[in-house]
Amino acid sequence: MSYIDLKYKPSKDDLICSFRIEPAKGLSVKKVAEAVAAESSVGTWTNIKTMKPRIRKMAAKVFEIKGNWVKIAYPSVLFESGNMPEIMSSIGGNIFGMRAVKNIRLEDVEWPEKIKKSFKGPKFGIYGVRKLLHVKDRPLVGTIVKPKIGLNEREHAKVAYQAWIGGCDIVKDDENLTSQSFNNFEKRVVETLKLRDKAENKTGERKMYMPNVTAETREMIKRAKFVKKQGGEYVMVDILTAGWSGLQTLRDEGLNLVIHAHRAGHATFTRNKRHGISMLVVADIARLIGVDQLHIGTVVGKMEGGKEEVYHIEDEIEKRFIREKGHYLEEDWGKIKPVFAVCSGGLHPGLVPKLMKIMGKNIIIQAGGGIHGHPKGTLLGAMAMRHAVDASLKNISLKEYAKSHNELREALKKWS
Amino acid sequence: MSYIDLKYKPSKDDLICSFRIEPAKGLSVKKVAEAVAAESSVGTWTNIKTMKPRIRKMAAKVFEIKGNWVKIAYPSVLFESGNMPEIMSSIGGNIFGMRAVKNIRLEDVEWPEKIKKSFKGPKFGIYGVRKLLHVKDRPLVGTIVKPKIGLNEREHAKVAYQAWIGGCDIVKDDENLTSQSFNNFEKRVVETLKLRDKAENKTGERKMYMPNVTAETREMIKRAKFVKKQGGEYVMVDILTAGWSGLQTLRDEGLNLVIHAHRAGHATFTRNKRHGISMLVVADIARLIGVDQLHIGTVVGKMEGGKEEVYHIEDEIEKRFIREKGHYLEEDWGKIKPVFAVCSGGLHPGLVPKLMKIMGKNIIIQAGGGIHGHPKGTLLGAMAMRHAVDASLKNISLKEYAKSHNELREALKKWS
Numbered sequence: 001m002s003y004i005d006l007k008y009k010p011s012k013d014d015l016i017c018s019f020r021i022e023p024a025k026g027l028s029v030k031k032v033a034e035a036v037a038a039e040s041s042v043g044t045w046t047n048i049k050t051m052k053p054r055i056r057k058m059a060a061k062v063f064e065i066k067g068n069w070v071k072i073a074y075p076s077v078l079f080e081s082g083n084m085p086e087i088m089s090s091i092g093g094n095i096f097g098m099r100a101v102k103n104i105r106l107e108d109v110e111w112p113e114k115i116k117k118s119f120k121g122p123k124f125g126i127y128g129v130r131k132l133l134h135v136k137d138r139p140l141v142g143t144i145v146k147p148k149i150g151l152n153e154r155e156h157a158k159v160a161y162q163a164w165i166g167g168c169d170i171v172k173d174d175e176n177l178t179s180q181s182f183n184n185f186e187k188r189v190v191e192t193l194k195l196r197d198k199a200e201n202k203t204g205e206r207k208m209y210m211p212n213v214t215a216e217t218r219e220m221i222k223r224a225k226f227v228k229k230q231g232g233e234y235v236m237v238d239i240l241t242a243g244w245s246g247l248q249t250l251r252d253e254g255l256n257l258v259i260h261a262h263r264a265g266h267a268t269f270t271r272n273k274r275h276g277i278s279m280l281v282v283a284d285i286a287r288l289i290g291v292d293q294l295h296i297g298t299v300v301g302k303m304e305g306g307k308e309e310v311y312h313i314e315d316e317i318e319k320r321f322i323r324e325k326g327h328y329l330e331e332d333w334g335k336i337k338p339v340f341a342v343c344s345g346g347l348h349p350g351l352v353p354k355l356m357k358i359m360g361k362n363i364i365i366q367a368g369g370g371i372h373g374h375p376k377g378t379l380l381g382a383m384a385m386r387h388a389v390d391a392s393l394k395n396i397s398l399k400e401y402a403k404s405h406n407e408l409r410e411a412l413k414k415w416s
Numbered sequence: 417m418s419y420i421d422l423k424y425k426p427s428k429d430d431l432i433c434s435f436r437i438e439p440a441k442g443l444s445v446k447k448v449a450e451a452v453a454a455e456s457s458v459g460t461w462t463n464i465k466t467m468k469p470r471i472r473k474m475a476a477k478v479f480e481i482k483g484n485w486v487k488i489a490y491p492s493v494l495f496e497s498g499n500m501p502e503i504m505s506s507i508g509g510n511i512f513g514m515r516a517v518k519n520i521r522l523e524d525v526e527w528p529e530k531i532k533k534s535f536k537g538p539k540f541g542i543y544g545v546r547k548l549l550h551v552k553d554r555p556l557v558g559t560i561v562k563p564k565i566g567l568n569e570r571e572h573a574k575v576a577y578q579a580w581i582g583g584c585d586i587v588k589d590d591e592n593l594t595s596q597s598f599n600n601f602e603k604r605v606v607e608t609l610k611l612r613d614k615a616e617n618k619t620g621e622r623k624m625y626m627p628n629v630t631a632e633t634r635e636m637i638k639r640a641k642f643v644k645k646q647g648g649e650y651v652m653v654d655i656l657t658a659g660w661s662g663l664q665t666l667r668d669e670g671l672n673l674v675i676h677a678h679r680a681g682h683a684t685f686t687r688n689k690r691h692g693i694s695m696l697v698v699a700d701i702a703r704l705i706g707v708d709q710l711h712i713g714t715v716v717g718k719m720e721g722g723k724e725e726v727y728h729i730e731d732e733i734e735k736r737f738i739r740e741k742g743h744y745l746e747e748d749w750g751k752i753k754p755v756f757a758v759c760s761g762g763l764h765p766g767l768v769p770k771l772m773k774i775m776g777k778n779i780i781i782q783a784g785g786g787i788h789g790h791p792k793g794t795l796l797g798a799m800a801m802r803h804a805v806d807a808s809l810k811n812i813s814l815k816e817y818a819k820s821h822n823e824l825r826e827a828l829k830k831w832s
Contacts (some may be wrong), residue, residue: 040592042563045762046785046831049793050575055566058598080594084629085657090592092657093680094761097687147458149494150471172624176456176506178496182474214501216634216664225471239502241508243512243659248632264505267513268685268692276684276692346461369462378467415462 004030008063012103014073016110017091018327021070022103022274032069033062036095036104047259069327081118084244084285092277103274109281110329111288116336119288120251124258125337126318126362129292132233132258133206135168138393140169141386143378144344144368148174153183157191159378163371164199164207170364171196173212175238175264184224185211193230210236210260217246221253228255236260239286240324251290260342261291283313284331286339293340299358300351307358314341318362340364348373348415349388349398349408356392365389375410384411399401419453420446424479430489432526433507434743437486438519438690444538449486452511452520457494473523485743497534500660500701508693519691525700532752535704536667540674540754542734542778545708548649548674549585549622554809555777556585557802559794560760560784564590569599573607575794579787580615582798586780587612589628590681591654601627601639609646609659626652633662637669644671652676655702667706668757676758677707699729702746702755709756715774717769723774730757734778756780764789764831765804765814765824772808781805791826800827 007082010016023032038044041060042051058078064071080086096104113244122128130136143163160171171192179185192209199207213223213235220242224235239247239261251259269276279296286294297310316322316331317339325331341363343355348370355365367385374381382406391401391408402409421446426432439448454460457476458467459619474494480487496502512520527831538544546552559579561572576587584655587608595601608625615623629639636658640651655663655677685692702710710733711725732738733755740746757779759771764786771781782803790797800823807817807824818825 031704042565044562044564044785044789046764046789048562048785049786049790049797050561050567050571050788051563052566052571055563058566078592080596080631083594083631083635085632085654085662086592086594086660088657089630089654089678089680091656091717092684093591094683096681097683101591145466146460146464147467147471148460149458150468150474155466155468165529175509176494176502178499178502180496181493213497215496215661216501216668217661218668220501220661225610238501238505238509241504241659242661243501243657243663245631245633245636245658245662246501246665247659248662249634249662252634254634262505264509265512268508271513272688272691275688307678332693345513348462369460369464372464372466373460373462374465 003043003059004062006063006065006072008061010063010073013076013112013114015079015112015115016329017072017074017106017109018329019072020068020105020107020327021101022068024100024102026249027100029068029070030065031058032100033065033072035098037062037072040090040093040095041074051273076112076114079115081115084248084289087115088186088244096276101124105273105275106277106281107327108278108329109284109293109308110331111284116288120141120290121288121336122290122292122339123256124292126340128337129258129340133208135169137361139356139389140364141167142170142171142172142364142366143168143371144174144366144384146174146368146372148178150182153191154184155190156188157195159311159372160192160209161195161199162378163382164196165202166379167386168382169205170208170210172236172260174368175212175262178212178214186226189227189230191231205314208234210234212236214238214242217249220246220250224250224253224255226256228257232257234258234260236262238262239291240263240265240282244285244289248289258293259291260293261286261295263295272279279309280313280316283317287317287336291339292365293342295342295344298345298347298355300354314359331377342366347358349384349411352385352388353392353398370415373414374407375414376407380407381411383407419450419459419475420478422479424477424489426479426489429492429528429530431492431495431528431531432745433488433490433522434524434745435486435488436484436521436523436690436743437517438484440518441656443516445484445486446481448516449481449488451514451516453478453488455514456506456509456511457490457512479557492530495531497531500664500705503531504660512692521689521691522693522697523743524694524745525697526747527700527704529660532590532704532750536706537704537752537757538706538708539672540708542756544753545674545756549624551585553777555772556780557583557803558586558588558780558782559584559787559798560588560590560782562590562784562788565593566598569604569607571611572599573611575788576608576625577611577615578794579798580612581618582795583802584798585621586624588626588652588676590784591628591678594628594630604641605643605646605648606797609648624650626650628652630654630658633665636662636666640666640669640671640673644673648673650674650676652678654678654680655707656681660701660705662706674709676709677702678733679711695725696729696732700752703733705753707755709758709780711758714759714761714763714771716771730775733757751762758782758821765800766831768801768804769808769814786831789830790823791830792823796823797827799823
């Protein structure tokens, strides 16, 4: 029984994976690609007596091998529709631990219509979020309350307030703040939403708060419902440390809340370019399941992530149609809404022009230290960030703009 | 503000992490260790105006640096008790993507009493499972129905039946079989449990079926309840592709079902010894949350995983007290029950003596291809496997034992 057919033309019903494979010593890419196709579909390491002819037809097929790059087509019948953990147990599972592979990386996935249809996709997406915020064509400006851990509920709310009236559209909790002894989730939500209302009244702008609901699933849903009840419009969740089962449950609950996806932990498996799963695949899955905003990197900040990689991810989550290119696969997202790209990690006003040049306007520029670290504090830090965005939109250099904007000048002096 | 204190003695209330850190070019291990301690506790990349003196006291402390090995103590107040996703967003989150690190691996975690107490641990554990199965002091023998995907419900049940009457104690679904068009979950459970009862009657032994409930959380719980209602005693779940939120929900549901944990996907982040999170940490978390059985590797089969590594994992999940050794940390598991180690992946009867010599009797020997691939099929394959276990328990060589056991002889001929 062979899992290789280089003449095979994938059908519309196939799920296609693009892998980079380095075989273990003494083995060929072809041999290992075949073992990968077997293990991730209907086969195992030895021939078995319980195999049936009709099951052979369900086998995954290696249909392209170019150097270390391998494409495999999986008949969609193999998978349970709407069950992301199951799909990932197939294409993101055992194959990464096989002795026969030295390194293997799942670089991209092309999803068949049948599977795409079985997930909800984003409820809001870029344009839903823009509508909610009444911001048509500039990047959104956000901040993370800092220090990331340790403020009490009222201190937290006050920092958020300063950020909002300084010019931030959205304020979020950090990835490791949920409900601790020093800062209770429910109390924080109440206090912070109260000041959100005040900030909206004061500025005339819409202001959003994204409380971190990450927890065991039932607790997570309970917290999201609490946010809704208190008049919140957003939740944020650490999608990878919570996991796909919990994320699907949150999305499928239909709470009509914008879901902001933090990717803490992704770099445990995305960073090594020769082994693991790419951030592109994580982004695909997040869009399918239906988050509205996703951290994708900054190119220019404290986190790793090359320019080309971040571009591809932004395209994948924002565009309707992705063209096949080398080992990147085609995708027609159809009616599945685009996801807002969040750039976060080590950003400050000085990096904004370059960031916007690279990433465009459809981004959320999120800065924590780059706002609360401003020499005059959060309020002026938020003002400086908003100035940097305004200057870039007007094509004025920050140096020039800073002449008439003290806050920006002070920020540039600290981080240059 | 410094995150380094090499004179610091961790308190009973600290969570301790053992990291291996390779700094980015031009940076020292010490410098990067400090950045890691900051990012994973209360700090960020720049000094901020919103920091308060009392929060400085909550900072993580680097208290030991030996070459590339670094130990960091985190005051437990940083974490939300009983919230594993939150804890992992701290110690398994952003730090893996920092530009300042070239590679970083979380090798081991020592859990403070306060956090240990906030999780349920295994409901059954090794001795609860042994009691359920009426098997006191031999390894359990299990199989995975193969082909892993494609059999219909009745075919699936029949293969399971053959395995049970041949001598398997437990039969499980494979990691990527959940509820597909060719094999419906509920129907499969009904059919398979029916033949389990028949096999118990025929053999006079207890027989267990582990249906794969991996899915979105609500669906997963629904499936587990269905299993319970049908008289099942076990569920299996792909703990990593489902994720910690969903796993906690399944455990906390209190269904009184044994939980078998498949680790599909672990090697995306555990395999590279210089970057990611170790399988040891995954095993720790699984024991804390409370699975009863966990795949840990085979040393001898188709999956990678060195001897020393698998030993450590077995100790960690089975023992009450783990002694500190080099970069491995101490752990007192107290009343948290031991987890049954499952050895699975490329096993066949010929490998059993070596496996038992390495791993002892407190293991579940699980073979898919090594049973269903027997030249005479599943029934004789299961018999051969059970013979191999019996021979090893009696200290008789397989070659000798095979003289009077045809099934074993044929297995040894195929896989030698």
